[in-house]
Amino acid sequence: MSGTGRNSLFLLVIYLGGLIFGVGLAISGMAKPEVVLDFLQFEDFGLLFVMGGAAIVTGITFAVATRYLDRAPLTGDTYKRRLKSFDRNVVIGGSIFGVGWGLSGICPGAAYASVGIGNYPILWAIAGMFIGAYAQGYWRTLRSTTAETATETPSD
Amino acid sequence: MNAFVSLLALGDPFPRGVLPYLVGGLLVGLGASVIYLSTGIIAGASTFLESTLSYVSSVERFNRFKYVNSRGWRFVFTAGIVSGATVYMLVSGSGVWTTDVQWWRLLVGGVLVGVGTRLGKGCTSGHGVCGVGSLSNTSLVNVATFLVFAIGTAQLVQALGVAP
Numbered sequence: 346m347s348g349t350g351r352n353s354l355f356l357l358v359i360y361l362g363g364l365i366f367g368v369g370l371a372i373s374g375m376a377k378p379e380v381v382l383d384f385l386q387f388e389d390f391g392l393l394f395v396m397g398g399a400a401i402v403t404g405i406t407f408a409v410a411t412r413y414l415d416r417a418p419l420t421g422d423t424y425k426r427r428l429k430s431f432d433r434n435v436v437i438g439g440s441i442f443g444v445g446w447g448l449s450g451i452c453p454g455a456a457y458a459s460v461g462i463g464n465y466p467i468l469w470a471i472a473g474m475f476i477g478a479y480a481q482g483y484w485r486t487l488r489s490t491t492a493e494t495a496t497e498t499p500s501d
Numbered sequence: 502m503n504a505f506v507s508l509l510a511l512g513d514p515f516p517r518g519v520l521p522y523l524v525g526g527l528l529v530g531l532g533a534s535v536i537y538l539s540t541g542i543i544a545g546a547s548t549f550l551e552s553t554l555s556y557v558s559s560v561e562r563f564n565r566f567k568y569v570n571s572r573g574w575r576f577v578f579t580a581g582i583v584s585g586a587t588v589y590m591l592v593s594g595s596g597v598w599t600t601d602v603q604w605w606r607l608l609v610g611g612v613l614v615g616v617g618t619r620l621g622k623g624c625t626s627g628h629g630v631c632g633v634g635s636l637s638n639t640s641l642v643n644v645a646t647f648l649v650f651a652i653g654t655a656q657l658v659q660a661l662g663v664a665p
Binding site for chain 2: 355356358360362364365367368369370371372373374375377380382385386387388389391392393395398399400401403404406414416417418419422424426427428429430434436437438442443445446447448449451454456459460461462464465466469470471472473474475476477478479480483489490
């Protein structure tokens with residue numbers, strides 16, 4: 346992605362997309378930890394329709410765009426699917442995230458939406474997310490620096 | 502198991518109905534699609550945590566090109582999510598809502614979410630919505646993992662008598 350396409354139209358579209366995303370999270374109830382916990386405790390299975398409905402829409406969009414469309418109008422970038430490489434961190438990270446989600450009932454996007462409905466106690470969770478993101482970044486930087494000094498391999 | 506039995510006794514797997522969940526989910530997908538079709542960007546919510554840390558931290562990982570280069574629009578994306586939820590609150594007349602979940606659950610859970618989503622390369626939106634929408638095996642494995650651990654944790658905490 347080029348860094349030059351950051352004009353006001355680009356940011357407006359990002360904002361509008363975020364706005365629709367946020368309306369959706371608020372309607373779906375995911376902005377409320379109680380609703381998520383009811384799902385995880387098998388008391389209300391409605392959340393399946395949130396993730397399922399959203400994934401079907403993005404699935405169709407990705408399939409159509411990668412097959413039939415050329416380049417994104419605002420950046421000139423080609424359309425790609427979201428394919429991340431698999432390693433054990435995917436499973437370790439998913440496990441840690443799962444324990445955190447099950448304890449708090451909130452995930453990052455839903456936490457931002459929760460602020461929007463005036464749920465100020467959710468700032469505890471957002472503060473925690475920043476602390477957690479900082480801790481893993483600090484630790485991984487430290488570890489890669491140590492490894493680099495030892496083997497003298499260049500960082501990516 | 503208790504929860505499952507009580508669910509069968511209640512007989513209603515969707516006590517709040519299905520429609521708000523479905524409509525909400527479709528809109529989440531639509532928001533991601535608007536951004537994707539216009540810019541080619543596959544939006545995820547948790548990268549915002551690291552890209553925003555690059556404003557205030559000199560730790561090398563947060564100052565990688567991909568974070569510094571995207572931190573501006575990721576901030577705008579998050580501002581959009583916050584204001585979208587506010588728009589819904591105002592239009593629906595639902596009023597301000599606050600959670601009863603205890604602060605320590607939010608804080609400790611939040612820390613684990615922060616570590617886990619960044620280590621695991623994504624969260625509910627990145628892996629759960631966009632990764633699953635891409636039929637990515639990595640994302641499917643990640644989602645299955647976090648669902649199993651989240652269900653186990655929530656049911657354990659409930660069984661220990663913590664509510665809410």
